[in-house]
Amino acid sequence: MKNQTVEWFVELVGSQKRRLIVSMILAVIYALLTIVPYLIIYQMIDGFVNGTITGTKEVWYWVLAAGSALVAKMAFQLLSGLLSHKAAFQLLFELRQKLVDSVGRLTLGESNKQASATVKKIIADDVDKVETFIAHHMPDMAAAIVMPIVATLALFYIDWRLALLAILPLPIAIFLQVKMFKGFNQRVERYYQVVGDLHICIVDFVKSIQVVKAFNIKVSSYQKYRQAVAAHHELVTNWLLDTKTPAALFKLSLELGFIFILPVSVWLHAEGSLSLPTLFVFMLLGVGLMQPLYNLVEFGGMFSEMLKGVESIQRFCTHKPQQEGDSLQAVVSTDICFDQVSFTHDGATDKTLDEVSFVAEQGRITAIVGPSGAGKTTIAQLIPRFFDNQSGSIRIGGVPVQQFPLNQLMSLVSFVFQDVFIFEQSIADNIRMGNEALSLAEVESAAIAACAHEFIQEMPDGYQTIVKQGSLSGGQAQRIAIARALAKNSPILILDEATAYADARNEVRIQQAISRLMRGRTVLVIAHRLNTLTQVDKIVVIQDGRNVSQGTHTQLLAECELYQAMWNAHQRTKQWRMTEKQLTQQSELYLVGKETC
């Protein structure tokens, strides 16, 4: 998995290969130029001590050279960074576009599984980590690797004995690092477990505070929360105690060069086999030689962090898209035919739909009814291919839905769901939904037919008022949804009848709007309230995903037991009144009462 991810990542970065390579080369030059001034100063001192440099002017040339190298170093650093950022941002953009496309191609079942917060995290945060890595870490890493190597080579060239001492901290640092990471995997696993626990306990604690208060509970979630906090504390403390020595000394170990070089060089100098300028250059370059490696260790952690993000990105981008027809289909009729359709939700063991068959005829209203969990909503979602059925076929005008290009299929079908989503844009655009060709007048007439015109006009900027999810009341949002469907004007309408209305005023208007919307269309209604169905052309009764029977209201009332039972239950709820009277008396009492209203 990991290798595949790296490969995929490399391929992805490919489009910006040139910029990135140049940026890394610039970073390497920058790294070299970091060392150069020290070497120049060393040469200058060396020349002076040995008497090869005599003139004042010559000394100033050397100083000028060192200064220029420093300035050049800064310039190269800047250039490298700018270039890597340019590449990174372009990449980011492409990556995000790709992700957005991929998310859009998920079937509804899959996108439901991916909560919006997860997708947000991937598109925003994970992609950002890629930016940090490419723009910052890649050039930095190149510099951090090249600089110690080149400096070491230079030092070996100057004096191999001291150079050996200068790299001595490296094995020590590696030893400490190894010690520090002993049992790291188990620790990390345990750590994530404890942090996960803490997270769950926090969520539980915060979410349950209301219940805890209402019932005045002393124990449970708060105790669990405190325990999780304590467990977390204990774990990190133990980890600290176990690794304190190597962890504390690792950074210090990289500073050991000084203490290794100094005694030996004092001794070698007294012996006469070490010149002062050599001692000097080792104090300049040799002492901090290994410090860039400290950064390298951090890069390692960041790289695997980024890779984790890339893995989630990859999972999305390489997701197989839904198959669709590649040529427009002639639509001769809009009869919807379910032929022995079976469907099982991903991961479920029981079939949601089991050989369901029915026909919703063109221009007629067909209602699906059944107890909750019968599969009514699933039937509605299969038509626009929010899910794909596993067996049987669903046809529109004789053409299986899989043979339509998705765009054509979508243009044939409109939906009005209970959970309306309002986008953060103007009301007009919320009704247009991408159809730029619609004039404002057309938008308005859709709103008028949807009984929405009145409240829209009362808003501060009328149709141009920017709204978003939650800024309209439930009833208003529902009317916007109806206006959308009216504006879209497709021949098939799928209606998930609302059961919840904010108030009676809204309800009446929505009902008027729905009546208008249904005119002249093939309508499939997911019905919850049976009393609205007395006039529909066909009622399909399903239970546990199977056909029970179908017919008109009067037919079913005479023939279908389930329908009778549902109808009776429904009548009972309508008659219910909240009182303190005894339950047994109630039904008779108010059945009588009802006659009078």
Place this chain on the structure above:
Amino acid sequence: MLKIKTLKRLTGSSLKGLKFTIGLTVLDAFFASAPYGFLYYILLDMLSANPSLQYQLSLVMWCVIMMVARVFLARAIHLKINLIGFAAGRQIRERLGEHLRKMPMGFFQSSDFGNINNRLLKDVDLIERIFTHLYAPMIATASVLIFFALGLTLKDWRMGLAMMSTLPLAVVAYWLTRNYARKWQDHMQGLMHQLNDAVMEYVDGLKELKSHQMVGSMFKRLDSVLNQTRQKAMKAEVAAVWPVYSFNFLVEVGFIVLLVAVTWAWLGESLTLAEVLLFLIAATRFFRPLLNMSMFLAELNFLNLAVGRVDELIALPQLCGGSKRPKLQDMTVRMEDVSFSYPGSATVFQHFSLTLESGKITALVGPSGSGKSTAASLIARFWELDEGAIWVGDLQNPVKLTEMDEEYWLQHVSVVFQASYLFNDTIANNLRVARPGASDDELWQALEMAKLAARVRAMPDGMETEIGAAGVHLSGGEQQRLSIARAMLKDAPFVILDEATASLDPENEYEIQMAIQALIQKKTVLVIAHKLSTIQHADQIVVLDQGKIVEQGQHSELLANQSLYHELWHLQHQSQSWVLAAG
């Protein structure tokens, strides 16, 4: 800058040992700097007429001793500062927990759980990080800088000044460009927020976007945000680079200035070779930490934001609760002259008064937004009033709600939430929340009355079935009935009922109606009603519109009034007789 005071306040204790640890860190920094002084004397001796190896080695010896001391110091500092950080994190988590428990319930209804969770989890982690990653290195770096600056200036003030000559410039440049950078950063952050929002919207609204063929780049809002981020990101990055880059650049220039000064003094023979070497070596030790310092500062800024956010949460007012625990026999509740508005939004009530009689059913009706739910929330003490008071008890001897112990009052109130929180625990334990000592029989009785007994009996382990375990999922209606069963067990004398508006099929709805019927026997009841037909026999119907009582009385009186109630009643009848047919 280090926000020690705020941190002390947040941890609620004195951050014991922090000062001592800082002392150790400064000592460590001294031991890291002093060897360069010894190096100078070694160089001086090497260059003298008759160098003494023994003397040089004795100086080296001191350096070794200091290094050994640093090994122990590093361990001690690492251990102490981390322990302090972890302890601080734990203390803050515990304090936040305590604090949240005392917040008004309304706070939890109006705030985003994700945000609160982030405070408790991520922000506290970030605060720990201040200790575990930032304090010690930052103080050590600052100390090394000061030791070097002091030492070198004392040695030769001219060279000392030359070395630090560009430092003020660097600081000024940093400050000057920082505002510009910050402006762009804010801009970028705004774009990132927009991106986040647009992505959330894209995913949440995917069903709708698909059905309008607006997937991918067809969703203009997201597409344009993506394009903007690409265009602006580079500019923002360049802007953000300026403070750090100009700081670093000027610091590097400082090295050049020192090099020139040293060379000049050396050629002018006012500086010995040993001093030249000392200054050049020391300069490399001086400038590197200086560059690190700018990184530390940036990180500190970032981490301080977390401190600020947590502090903000701690600063939110808790419910100011009294301590009275009067015997409540008469459950009359009177709202008197109440004014209230939700934090940061428009007024809901102004001088609002309402009396709920003990043992009676009062129904609140009215269009959405009229204040029905708010009135109920205020009685349940979800929110503090802006003005006025709510009194409980008989008219002769009422108690102000704010003077009563909050827990005590909530013992007397059952709120049947539309969506009640269920613990990931057994059904029995979820019920016992309401009455800890309840026997199994009592639980079954409550389930029976809530019309849930048959369903629970059919579960694999009956009442001991874990909710959320494989295959055990409660539908919305069942959750609601479980919530009613809880209220039943709690048996509080005052019941607040938010009538369901959620989608329920007829059987479920009927069962819930039966359950409610059982629950409200002999109780003082406040119903937030949506269907007028269910409350027509209530003892008192209060019709609200825009936070005001427009009508009040019994069903028949209100109908006779021919006003708002009459209108709503007729609209409801009209909607109930509607049938699906093209119109």
